[in-house]
Amino acid sequence: MAETPQPTPGTGPRDRTVAVAGAAGDLGGRIVRALLDRGAEVRMLVGAGADPARTAETARLGATPVPVDWADRKSVADALTGTDVVVSAWNGLRDVIVDRQSALVDAAVEAGVRRFIPSDYCLDWTRTRLGDNRNIDLRREFAGRADRAPIATTSVLVGAFTDLLTGPMPILQPRLRRVLYWVDADQPLDFTTRDDTAAVTAEIALREADQPRFVRFVGDTLTARDLARVSGEIAGVPYRLSSLGGVRTLSGMIAAARLFDRDSDAVFPAWQGMQYIRDMFTGRGTLQHRDNAHLAVEPTDVATFLRSWEAAGT
Ligand SMILES: NC(=O)c1ccc[n+]([C@@H]2O[C@H](COP(=O)([O-])OP(=O)(O)OC[C@H]3O[C@@H](n4cnc5c(N)ncnc54)[C@H](OP(=O)(O)O)[C@@H]3O)[C@@H](O)[C@H]2O)c1
Numbered sequence: 001m002a003e004t005p006q007p008t009p010g011t012g013p014r015d016r017t018v019a020v021a022g023a024a025g026d027l028g029g030r031i032v033r034a035l036l037d038r039g040a041e042v043r044m045l046v047g048a049g050a051d052p053a054r055t056a057e058t059a060r061l062g063a064t065p066v067p068v069d070w071a072d073r074k075s076v077a078d079a080l081t082g083t084d085v086v087v088s089a090w091n092g093l094r095d096v097i098v099d100r101q102s103a104l105v106d107a108a109v110e111a112g113v114r115r116f117i118p119s120d121y122c123l124d125w126t127r128t129r130l131g132d133n134r135n136i137d138l139r140r141e142f143a144g145r146a147d148r149a150p151i152a153t154t155s156v157l158v159g160a161f162t163d164l165l166t167g168p169m170p171i172l173q174p175r176l177r178r179v180l181y182w183v184d185a186d187q188p189l190d191f192t193t194r195d196d197t198a199a200v201t202a203e204i205a206l207r208e209a210d211q212p213r214f215v216r217f218v219g220d221t222l223t224a225r226d227l228a229r230v231s232g233e234i235a236g237v238p239y240r241l242s243s244l245g246g247v248r249t250l251s252g253m254i255a256a257a258r259l260f261d262r263d264s265d266a267v268f269p270a271w272q273g274m275q276y277i278r279d280m281f282t283g284r285g286t287l288q289h290r291d292n293a294h295l296a297v298e299p300t301d302v303a304t305f306l307r308s309w310e311a312a313g314t
Pocket of ligand 1: 021022023024025026027028045046047049050051089090091092093096119120121122123158159160161164267
């Protein structure tokens with residue numbers, strides 16, 4: 001995988017047409033909005049399984065729904081004809097991330113599309129270890145397929161979504177006034193909001209064709225100790241740090257949780273979340289450099305995100 005050093009600035013032609021797969025999803029809807037805000041024409045690729053209410057909601061933003069049959073390459077290639085870039089925001093396991101995305105790339109090549117942005121939007125999978133994180137490994141496997149195809153591919157890497165801090169990620173515990181951590185309270189952790197991720201993706205999609213293989217953007221990097229301080233300042237009461245153990249404890253918890261979840265085909269079971277936590281707290285998934293300086297998107301730091309969350313009373 002050849003990597004050029006940084007994204008090439010460009011005005012981004014206003015008449016660019018972008019096709020989005022997974023547009024009815026959470027991040028996909030935000031990417032559609034970010035593309036439309038930047039003047040792009042957006043096609044939503046709508047397969048049989050797409051949620052009709054979410055599809056209609058995203059279409060109302062101004063995107064054009066285009067029905068496709070994912071099993072029929074010609075139907076997908078026809079839907080992509082005339083588009084400059086294909087963005088995937090799919091979630092799923094092998095059947096989606098490897099198989100369906102590979103079929104999408106093949107159809108994009110057939111339709112003469114210039115660039116593909118896969119559904120990565122995660123920590124730096126070029127540095128994590130094979131076998132440590134199932135969902136990351138699927139993205140790495142897909143990258144092997146995409147990099148053999150005659151189309152430019154750009155992965156957007158952002159660390160963890162900041163939004164998860166106030167959701168399923170167990171690190172921040174506002175009711176207990178605690179920040180939980182594993183391994184090291186001083187390990188830097190990368191966070192980027194979903195909206196910033198969507199904005200960066202839209203910016204890259206609308207730039208000149210010649211972009212690097214990876215674009216790394218981070219909203220904020222802070223340690224568990226920093227997070228306790230910031231959360232305490234926002235709440236006006238101190239937050240305490242609580243260690244839940246080292247990497248062996250974390251790996252043991254992952255193995256035990258997997259035992260009870262052997263038959264599940266859930267995309268994001270608890271043990272999968274813990275695999276991400278392990279990649280974060282060991283520093284293996286940390287972004288070593290970032291392209292923020294070459295992007296127009298203003299990063300949202302964790303304190304700003306948490307203040308808005310508090311103000312919204314959610
Ligand atoms: N860095 C982070 O912390 C973080 C956190 C969350 C998500 N992400 C990443 O962001 C991307 C989008 O995630 P999201 O939360 O926006 O996804 P989502 O809303 O759950 O789903 C996006 C789309 O994926 C397809 N899909 C979802 N679940 C599926 C399943 N089980 N089987 C088949 N197709 C499925 C659907 O598209 P169709 O209707 O077209 O089939 C759906 O609209 C993914 O790459 C995800 O890993 C990153």
